[in-house]
Amino acid sequence: MEIRKNIFWVGAVDWNVRNFHGHTYTTKRGTTYNAYLVVDEKVALIDTVYAPFADEMIEKISEIIPPEKIDYIIANHVETDHSGALPRLLERCPRAKVVGTQKCKEGLYKNYYGNWDFQVVKSGDSIDLGRRSLTFLEAPMIHWPDSMFTYCPQEQLLMPNDAFGQHYATSERFDDETDQCALMEEAKSYYANILWPLGSVILKKIEEVKKMNIPITMIAPSHGIIWRKDPARIVNAYASWAANKTEASAVVVYETMWKATEKMARAITQGLTDSGVRVKLYDIAESDRTDVITQMLEAKGFVFGSSTHDNDMLPALGGFLELFKGLRPKGRVAFAFGSYGWAGGAVKEIEGVLQEAGVETAMPGIGIQYAPTAEDLKRCYEQGKAFAEEIKRR
Ligand code: FEO
Numbered sequence: 001m002e003i004r005k006n007i008f009w010v011g012a013v014d015w016n017v018r019n020f021h022g023h024t025y026t027t028k029r030g031t032t033y034n035a036y037l038v039v040d041e042k043v044a045l046i047d048t049v050y051a052p053f054a055d056e057m058i059e060k061i062s063e064i065i066p067p068e069k070i071d072y073i074i075a076n077h078v079e080t081d082h083s084g085a086l087p088r089l090l091e092r093c094p095r096a097k098v099v100g101t102q103k104c105k106e107g108l109y110k111n112y113y114g115n116w117d118f119q120v121v122k123s124g125d126s127i128d129l130g131r132r133s134l135t136f137l138e139a140p141m142i143h144w145p146d147s148m149f150t151y152c153p154q155e156q157l158l159m160p161n162d163a164f165g166q167h168y169a170t171s172e173r174f175d176d177e178t179d180q181c182a183l184m185e186e187a188k189s190y191y192a193n194i195l196w197p198l199g200s201v202i203l204k205k206i207e208e209v210k211k212m213n214i215p216i217t218m219i220a221p222s223h224g225i226i227w228r229k230d231p232a233r234i235v236n237a238y239a240s241w242a243a244n245k246t247e248a249s250a251v252v253v254y255e256t257m258w259k260a261t262e263k264m265a266r267a268i269t270q271g272l273t274d275s276g277v278r279v280k281l282y283d284i285a286e287s288d289r290t291d292v293i294t295q296m297l298e299a300k301g302f303v304f305g306s307s308t309h310d311n312d313m314l315p316a317l318g319g320f321l322e323l324f325k326g327l328r329p330k331g332r333v334a335f336a337f338g339s340y341g342w343a344g345g346a347v348k349e350i351e352g353v354l355q356e357a358g359v360e361t362a363m364p365g366i367g368i369q370y371a372p373t374a375e376d377l378k379r380c381y382e383q384g385k386a387f388a389e390e391i392k393r394r
Helices: 052-064 086-092 102-112 180-214 231-241 259-272 289-296 313-327 346-357 374-393
Strands: 002-004 006-008 010-012 029-033 037-040 042-047 072-074 097-100 116-118 126-128 133-138 150-151 155-161 246-255 278-283 297-308 331-342 364-370
Touching: 002 010, 002 289, 029 246, 052 086, 072 086, 072 133, 086 102, 102 331, 126 231, 180 231, 180 259, 180 289, 246 259, 246 313, 246 374, 259 278, 259 364, 259 374, 278 289, 278 346, 289 297, 289 313, 297 313, 297 346, 297 374, 313 346, 331 346, 331 374, 346 364, 364 374
Parallel strands: 042 072, 072 097, 097 116, 246 278, 246 297, 297 331, 331 364
Antiparallel strands: 002 006, 006 037, 010 029, 037 042, 126 133, 133 150, 150 155
16 A cells, blocks of 8 residues: 555554453454555665564565665554564564664663664654655654654655554545544544543644644554544644543443442433533443543543442442543543442542542532432432533533
């Protein structure tokens, strides 16, 4: 697949991967590992693929040029979904120079222990390929400390590795060819589940690139679809997510033992609904965590509930909140609720997580002993309504 004249996509489509990052991310639409081959007087490969797809990538390269002709392998990022094929590829092109940041050099060594010819680059450094060149921009923490972007000025092409990607396996390669809803849904899911805690770094990097005033007419990330029709669309979406722009909506997430907490969750949800706040309700023991986090990205309010078990919340919610805590969402409001038998404890534990996550507990928690009465449910309903007003007020 030629994406620009003599620049080829030589990546791999992983149609069936369903879990990523150690089961923290459900890739229900699979993913792709994108690698790009620039054929000029010198030949450069930008990133590689996950190790099980190394031979597939090498075959694709071999259809274009003998792999031995590769002069540079640009390693934008250490993570093994992009570097896994490096050892296998370097067997075929032992004279190729690996190019990346200092942190990339260190990270690759600690992953593969190969004594490769490595050229360390910094922001602003370039490599001349003949008619074209590649310029590098360090992008620490998008997604790891080693990350960088590669830019080809002659083609106005940005290859930002993880940034602007999607876990989205398709036979199409470009944004104008694919299902638009699925594309933006996966881009949002990817941002929410991977990049959410890095918003301030992302905002700064977007500003930095804008100030550089470099033309970008194509963004070719390392996962999913290439943005050629409207690259600004995904940049603007990132700017909005990174700025923590939210809407007056709420997400209620709960886990229940004997349905008492569930009844409370439904009453709170009804209160929010009747006050005109869009709400989504999830029993986390039955729901996909990746989907729930995606829905939370643009919501102003979060409500978490659990039955008490051994003085603590139930484990599915506990696991979910462990992930949630790492997202460090800014500018959100929340409260906790749950049913208990004798001592209670879940509400307090949830409030502790909210504090650790830096999320404001905007309303007192509601704990109800055993099954809620009609009066208890009225209280939950009214708290839902009050929370809706709080969300609208912010
Ligand atoms: Fe797609 Fe951070 O690796």
